[in-house]
Amino acid sequence: MTTEAEPHSPHRYHWVVTLSCTDGPGIVHAVSGAIVASRGNITESQQFASDDTGRFFMRVQVESTAGRDEFEAALAPVVERWGMELHLDEVGRPLRTLVLASTAGHCVNDLLFRHHAGQLPIEVPLVLSNHGTLRDLVDFYGVPFESAPVTSPETKAEFERRILAAVDEHDIELVVLARYMQILSPELCEALAGRCINIHHSFLPGFKGANPYRQAHARGVKLIGATAHFVTSDLDEGPIIEQNVVRVDHSRSVAELVAIGQDEESRTLSQAVKWFAERRVLLDGQRTVIFR
Amino acid sequence: MTTEAEPHSPHRYHWVVTLSCTDGPGIVHAVSGAIVASRGNITESQQFASDDTGRFFMRVQVESTAGRDEFEAALAPVVERWGMELHLDEVGRPLRTLVLASTAGHCVNDLLFRHHAGQLPIEVPLVLSNHGTLRDLVDFYGVPFESAPVTSPETKAEFERRILAAVDEHDIELVVLARYMQILSPELCEALAGRCINIHHSFLPGFKGANPYRQAHARGVKLIGATAHFVTSDLDEGPIIEQNVVRVDHSRSVAELVAIGQDEESRTLSQAVKWFAERRVLLDGQRTVIFR
Amino acid sequence: MTTEAEPHSPHRYHWVVTLSCTDGPGIVHAVSGAIVASRGNITESQQFASDDTGRFFMRVQVESTAGRDEFEAALAPVVERWGMELHLDEVGRPLRTLVLASTAGHCVNDLLFRHHAGQLPIEVPLVLSNHGTLRDLVDFYGVPFESAPVTSPETKAEFERRILAAVDEHDIELVVLARYMQILSPELCEALAGRCINIHHSFLPGFKGANPYRQAHARGVKLIGATAHFVTSDLDEGPIIEQNVVRVDHSRSVAELVAIGQDEESRTLSQAVKWFAERRVLLDGQRTVIFR
Amino acid sequence: MTTEAEPHSPHRYHWVVTLSCTDGPGIVHAVSGAIVASRGNITESQQFASDDTGRFFMRVQVESTAGRDEFEAALAPVVERWGMELHLDEVGRPLRTLVLASTAGHCVNDLLFRHHAGQLPIEVPLVLSNHGTLRDLVDFYGVPFESAPVTSPETKAEFERRILAAVDEHDIELVVLARYMQILSPELCEALAGRCINIHHSFLPGFKGANPYRQAHARGVKLIGATAHFVTSDLDEGPIIEQNVVRVDHSRSVAELVAIGQDEESRTLSQAVKWFAERRVLLDGQRTVIFR
Structure with missing residues (x-):
């Protein structure tokens, strides 16, 4: 080019x-x-x-x-x-993207499959995880994978240093939390401000915190959803990039809500990453401008 | 029959x-x-x-x-x-339904038009409002209309007595709050438990309280919605009957969100009323069972 | 102004x-x-x-x-x-709009209610119908209403002359077929090219011609819809402006599909009219450009 | 058990x-x-x-x-x-499922990933393809893969014999055409009647035959979709099991419609397979009864 x-x-x-x-x-x-x-x-x-x-x-x-x-x-x-x-x-230059994950594979699979299929203008030099669960999946797509346990304040601090080192080393432009189940420290949020996207497994501002599907079940909601948003130190309150919902009914157990919701999580996160990589996402205070 | x-x-x-x-x-x-x-x-x-x-x-x-x-x-x-x-x-027996309204006419119009068109198995012996705004609209559909101002604790108590009298007089089976903008007293909530449906102009549990569209705008959500729920004394927390959402983007002003949301409010409320009138809505603790 | x-x-x-x-x-x-x-x-x-x-x-x-x-x-x-x-x-100048109707009132009611509520930048100097059914509804909104039977080639030609006369008389910018159940002659299509919108009660190109809901039922489709399109002499083939669908299942009778579909027809047509009146609809050959 | x-x-x-x-x-x-x-x-x-x-x-x-x-x-x-x-x-017994594929991997990936994640009650003893493209993907999920070219009536007949042999050998209960791009012979359709599901990359009965996304683009539709249906010898006319659509606008090229549509194809097919495997899909003449 x-x-x-x-x-x-x-x-x-x-x-x-x-x-x-x-x-x-x-x-x-x-x-x-x-x-x-x-x-x-x-x-x-x-x-x-x-x-x-x-x-x-x-x-x-x-x-x-x-x-x-x-x-x-x-x-x-x-x-x-x-x-x-x-x-x-x-246009089309692949964005250098670091993916953080834990044990759930649906978002990572969706991102890597779409990337592999030429639908996501990103390159992924590394997937970092606090568990080894997804190694085989990530290996299959030919992407380097590293894992280290996060079980204490010390290991958490160490893992965050590893994240920052990877950001430096690979000149990372976007960090994606693909169901990474650790809360980032305020310092890391600050360091990654405006270039770190999280997928929240709920229709924000609906159910925050832990177990949103359990909350959704208890409340008997008729739609469940997912929200991709920028990460800020104000948990689950960062500017929203994309949201999707799907209809459910009273007969769904919490486990079924989780399974149904994962589809929305995957496609919502991949959509947000795609728009960000195409430079269609701009920040306007606490809101986003999305030039679809 | x-x-x-x-x-x-x-x-x-x-x-x-x-x-x-x-x-x-x-x-x-x-x-x-x-x-x-x-x-x-x-x-x-x-x-x-x-x-x-x-x-x-x-x-x-x-x-x-x-x-x-x-x-x-x-x-x-x-x-x-x-x-x-x-x-x-x-099957098909019209449910005796009392409609409460204030100034906004979209939900009342939707209910009465559908009723008029034979799509809602209800009969409406009375529309009660704390404003006179909707008199002509209600008159057109041949439904009796009464209004009285609610501007003080005394007039509020009087209006609630009028509601209960109408419930008795017409042997009312369902009370519909069609954008009725007064909070019911705990006593009235209790008296109407399980037979009073409200439309909330937000995707609950999203934005509660006043001005949900303003909150939705400030938060930059990508979907707005409406929720029909049973009225309980726990404001906006009654069992959910139906919810709908519609996609919006950053360019929408609060006024536009209001206009867009009114469509969802109308159809969500009419849907909930229809299901209730067809005896498809059953209460299961804080949740509803909807036999669609 | x-x-x-x-x-x-x-x-x-x-x-x-x-x-x-x-x-x-x-x-x-x-x-x-x-x-x-x-x-x-x-x-x-x-x-x-x-x-x-x-x-x-x-x-x-x-x-x-x-x-x-x-x-x-x-x-x-x-x-x-x-x-x-x-x-x-x-911006906001009301578009001079002629509405044609037959017996079904849902689209006319939706247009006139929205117009009345200040949500549609149109003015409606006349509703013309080949039946008298909707006179009271149209009267209620203070809009002049005329009807004449169309039962033969002669009465049809006469009715079309009345349409053209009304277009001239009121300097009409948009003609809306709000479930007007007569096929326009090629001459009239030509005369109104680019300024006549129809609502088709199907997800085009799905089911054309008569009784699309019956066809949808027979085919067992899982979604039914409505299409607003420009009228051309090529029946049901004019450029598409807006489409919506709604989920249905095997248990719905043809009559229920009709009732369910009417919601989609109403909102799809009103949406198309709104965009046209706001000058958001441009023609690009057989396609439309919609600047939402 | x-x-x-x-x-x-x-x-x-x-x-x-x-x-x-x-x-x-x-x-x-x-x-x-x-x-x-x-x-x-x-x-x-x-x-x-x-x-x-x-x-x-x-x-x-x-x-x-x-x-x-x-x-x-x-x-x-x-x-x-x-x-x-x-x-x-x-309940939960895995259905013996044969997957047929060609070069496109999105449906196969979606099926195998969900199966791998425990969300699809199927077992897949074999993926058969008329191309070798997807070997690595299928290998990754530990599923046997066979391919043979279909380039002539003879190779086609041979491939169909291989299909029937696999059906016998593995006592197959469901054959899934996961974007398998060959038309089955009437004999094979007959042999697999009621147990062969295809994903059609269009909202049937919208655009049949080849290149539906090109047709959708030319027609300027505002929604594109996918249809999972039983295979019959009457091409694209078998009983419909599930359909989904997604909103598009004038700015989408054919290539973009294809990419957008693949999401709908994947989830529509996986949904249909899941319902079939859970014995929720029954045939009622040309229609299906879906007990969701």
Whole structure:
């Protein structure tokens, strides 16, 4: 993708630009001007002005013969003029993703199968787990797997250091908690802020804490669900990325609710990871902007 | 429906029997024996044994030439033997229903339109409201309408006495809170226990209390919903009858969430009322059994 | 909305621009340039480039102190340069809508109730029907109602002339077939092309023609649905605007499928009308672009 | 499960009985009488009387100390009296299932992962494919895999003989076409009648034949879906077991529709297989009765 363009068939890049700034008139015109100046053609564009925070958000895909340096140079005055946070990337570049897991395999299987099938633009240099249960599954997909027990404050601290080391080593862009059943320390939450996604096995803000399916059964709810959200130190309260529900009835036991819910967990988490990897997820205070 | 059968073309009744008792072997055989003895044919039958409470629940529709007295006589020993709570009714008999409302008309309109269209087996002798807003709408459907302001403890107590008087006067079997925006007193909750349905404009246990759509917006949820539940003195905590959700995204304002949610409220409440009127809703402790 | 702006508090217009043209680089920049030149602020913007037809589509909402003449003047060179079809309107202006009906009232009730509740940006100067059944319902909402029987080729032709006369007389922008049970003549389809929406009581392309619920029952489908589509002379084949389905099971009779399906018909048609009235529906050959 | 019961702790069997016969009064009483006579307790029971065919269907789960011989003896007079088709099995016994596949792995992965996770009561002695693509995936789950090319009438006939041989050899009770992309011969359809399930990558009867996602794109549908159905010689017309849909919009390419649809295919097929394996799927002419 980054090879030198030949004279007679210039390489066409496919860029994805995401940006946010304080809202005001003229932003779109300024950005599109930089795109035109870079001989770009817009293939997809979405924008949103938040009434809550006064921020403007934009995601635009651009085909162009301009390389990164040229495109960045064209965008630079716009970024400066509007005080933008802007990110430039190539469409489809696999996001370096660290997966954390425990014993349940359904989310890990769903992520790795989709990745394997070419449906998730990620690369997974490592799956880390506090149990060895999923080694064979992860091995099958050719992904390195490491496990270490977390049974005490000391082993927990050690495991978290291992996470941070892996993030550094592999230049990780996204950490996915694929039913990782340990609560992250506030320090780790802070270190991974905005790049760590959890799947919660409930329709938040429905049932928080432990055993949400047991709570759902006791309450007799008619729909159960799953929520993918950013991890913050405020447990189960991070910005929501995606939610799904499925209908159940009185005849379902807690065990059946668990089994039924796992489908929603898998697809909800994979969907959130896909959108994040495609740079469709932006943060707007405690809310997310999803450019589907 | 209750006229004497002629010799050559005996009237065929269509009965619906609902019952519950402590679970044990032989119940179905005993009930079906009474049905056979009454020359009945089962047209619909559902049952459920609750692991939580050890109760057995059954709903059965029976076509028979046996009238009420004969059928009850056949069932009597079964009821006694098993200590059953049993209810016998005719399929399709309209349930006497009192509707309480305030200013929002979407639920009242949905109920009355469906009733008018023959889709809801209820009769509505009265709509009571703490505002006059919906008088024209209710008038159009030919339903009596009364309103009185609720602006103080005294007027509230008076309004609740009016509710109870209407329940007595019309022999009301179901009270529907169709976006009635007053909290019922514990005494009234008690008096209407098991026969009063509320629509809550949120996916319970999601957002309780006031302004759930504002809470949903602030939290950035991706699905909003509505919950029909029995009224108990424990606010928003009564047994759930039906729930529905609809997908929303970051771009929706609170006002739009309200408008979107009203559809779910209307259909969720009408669905719950329909099932209740068809005797498909049974109470199992804090949960409901819905024989759809 | 169109009064002269006063010197010290200039009127702020809220414009909605929809456009389509052959795709190419620079369109967004050109359009946003005209907006900037008109002191406009973009409050909502969506665009789509169709791979099928090579057309580019855009819908943009703009707040500006520029009135219609000034804004059109700013856009004129862009329209000419790109050979655009462009439509400029004020956000929220009620669309002049003619409703055609027969005997079934659920869709008409849903449209008129939502309109009455301020949820549908339409005005309805007339409901025309080939039966008198719905007169009282339509009267209640204060909408003029006319009916005439369609029982022969002659009465059908006469009725269609009445439709066209009403379209002229009221400068109708949208004709809604709210379960109008007559097939429009090819001439009428042609005359109303792109501004006539029908609700089909099936999940197209599932069951076409008469009695789709009977077909659905015979086939034992597990989901039934409704489809709102543009009317073309190719029966049930016009571009699809919106579809919804609902789950059913083997125990449902044809009559129950009909009742269940009516909910989907009502909300699907009202949704399509709402999007059309908000200028969110654009035609791309045999497909629609929906800027939700 | 079938060991001799000890005197002091008699083995408790968990039976599932499915039956159908011409409808008439007294069936439930007769069946429940046989259950009582066998010291059985009903843990789940569903029934349905088909107006279309006049058939009565029942599925009942029974806990009892009676073994197969005793229970069958108790049921025998009922079966004879009513001319029943009756099947007696143990709840949870894994169904012997043959999986046919081609190159697409999503359905096979979903089936094998769920089976592996204990969520599908099946055993899979063999996966047969006309391509070698999925060997590694199937190997990982420890399931035997065989492949042979189907490129001519001769190789096709040979492959079908291999299928029938495998059915015999492993006493197969269910054949699952998990995106097996060959049309079965009428003879094979006949031989597997009532025990062969296909997943069709469309919401039938929507788009039949090849490339349904391309058809869906061209038609601009707003929902795409998948249908699990029994295989008959009438292509894509066999009785429907389960259907699901998912919302899409104009911006989706055919390739994206394919990817989105695969999720629905996987879960729809797995759901149908689960219900079949639990003996919840009964045939009623061209329709299915699903006792969920």
